[in-house]
Amino acid sequence: MSLVGPLRKELADSVSSCRVLVVGAGGIGCELLKNLVLTGFRNIEVIDLDTIDVSNLNRQFLFQKKHVGKSKAQVAKESVVQFCPKANITAYHDSIMNPDYSVEFFRNFALVMNALDNRAARNHVNRMCLAADIPLIESGTAGYLGQVTIIKKGLTECYECQPKPTQKTFPGCTIRNTPSEPIHCIVWAKYLFNQLFGEEDADQEVSPDTADPEAAWDPSEAAARATASEQDGDIKRVSTKDWARSTGYDPVKLFNKLFKDDIMYLLTMDKLWRKRKAPLPLEWSELQKQEEMLGGGLKDQHVLGVYGYSQLFSESVKTLSSQLAERGAGAELVWDKDDPPAMDFVTAAANLRMHVFSMNMKSRFDIKSMAGNIIPAIATTNAVIAGLIVLEALKVLSGDLDQCCTVSPPTPSSLSLRM
Structure with a gap:
């Protein structure tokens, strides 16, 4: 079963043989891992430092109540292989900022996909991918808003090229x-x-x-x-x-x-x-x-x-x-x-x-x-963004980097105007 329908042979071969890294197994990461194996990706490594909390269960659908307290990366792996037993998935319950994951580690992958929720880790992965000269697909959601963008050394802006808004302070x-x-x-x-x-x-x-x-x-x-x-x-x-x-x-x-x-x-x-x-x-x-x-x-x-x-x-x-x-x-x-x-x-x-x-x-x-500076996480936004990540990944593997762009799903207000 393929999520995107039949792929041309060259791309299908590339998808099934390439090695990809997913950083984060939370809201976006769960949807992304499921999408990857259903699209035909077979060699996936996923890393996440967190353990599963009850509050995750309303949107991170690879997890169940019995998994609370366990490693997100490990449980995500176990759940995803049920969709595709042939998938070769390696899970790391660790921080991507651990020195063990050096530039040489990143060079093992054809593509890195971020599904992170904090700026420090995003900055780190961005720098490692630039040093390793590996394409990075950066993503994020905030309520109904979300975005996916490709970062490639020498071709695009990097994650840190544009200043990010800082937390508001008060006199x-x-x-x-x-x-x-x-x-x-x-x-x-x-x-x-x-x-x-x-x-x-x-x-x-x-x-x-x-x-x-x-x-x-x-x-x-x-x-x-x-x-x-x-x-x-x-x-x-x-x-x-x-x-x-x-x-x-x-x-x-x-x-x-x-x-x-x-x-x-x-x-x-x-x-x-x-x-x-x-x-x-x-x-x-x-x-x-x-x-x-x-x-x-x-x-x-x-x-x-x-x-x-x-x-x-x-x-x-x-x-x-x-x-x-x-x-x-x-x-x-x-x-x-x-x-x-x-x-x-x-x-x-x-x-x-x-x-x-x-x-x-x-x-x-x-x-x-x-x-708590909380913006509610919405399962459907995560799902849309995860789908867009896979579509951009297919462009990268096809060699069509010039066709990659920053993409965002429409907001509910714009959808209502089109209905």
Whole structure:
């Protein structure tokens, strides 16, 4: 069975005899390996460092629940040979950046195909293929978007020839003092997690500035604010973690510091609020007089009220501080979107800050997507891109490099226009 129909004899012979390397056995890699053996490729080597996670199963169809925790490359090999028992597939559970995979290793292949999900590995494979003078097919997806491009030394641009967009950053004063978008509050909540439970970073301070950054300097105003900042122990300029430890990580004291005292301090910076809506402080004792009813549906899709998020904040602080205590003096936690207490903390803290600054609060699902910089992976996009990789590979093996081009599948909006 051939996925693309009968190939002319010369190309079919080349396909069946050539040796190809697939780097990555995830979303694109699974589809690509299946496509390769169905097209007639028989000598395939695949490398992937990852193991299979439950979250992979909705789109990486070579894997099943029984495979969770096992090597992606090895299980992919075992699944693909069921499509074509004659295929000779070698799997490596390893990093392609391991020095063992030298330029000489790359020279063993007629073609290299990337199915990677990180820039560092892409850069590395790009450089190795250029040094070995081996054609590379680079690919990637982001939601409904995807792209396939050929890289050949002396003929095309390489992967690093065009600058790639960097992760967006936000001014510290916006995060600390004047958030205007939900993402500002989410970044603040992640900073807060590190300040309380993780590795403290002065560049990620969450407390308000000690002076109004938009006010003209006035000695009397500066002195008044300096006095105000020392009047309440909750906003004294000490390490956030040290202050939290001194309270025994008391959730109520933390809540009142972050969402009442710090906000009241911000309100003393008059010029900040002349053209902005002023924030509204929250008081723990007042919120506890409220009641809240949850609707149906998935938990992660719920948007709670302020009371609900105050309770979630309290519960997550207790859990995280207990984890910290269990690890002993000097221990630090690392924020992970897939760790429930850590995600609960960021969800609660971010939503409470959104409410304080008059923004619509977000579901846990939405916050997880933004906090983890997640673009949902879509199985059909992976399948289309994997198909395009094979078509470009056939052009390379036919010697038609001049016909290769960067290709992208149409988006859903463009498809709807053509129907």
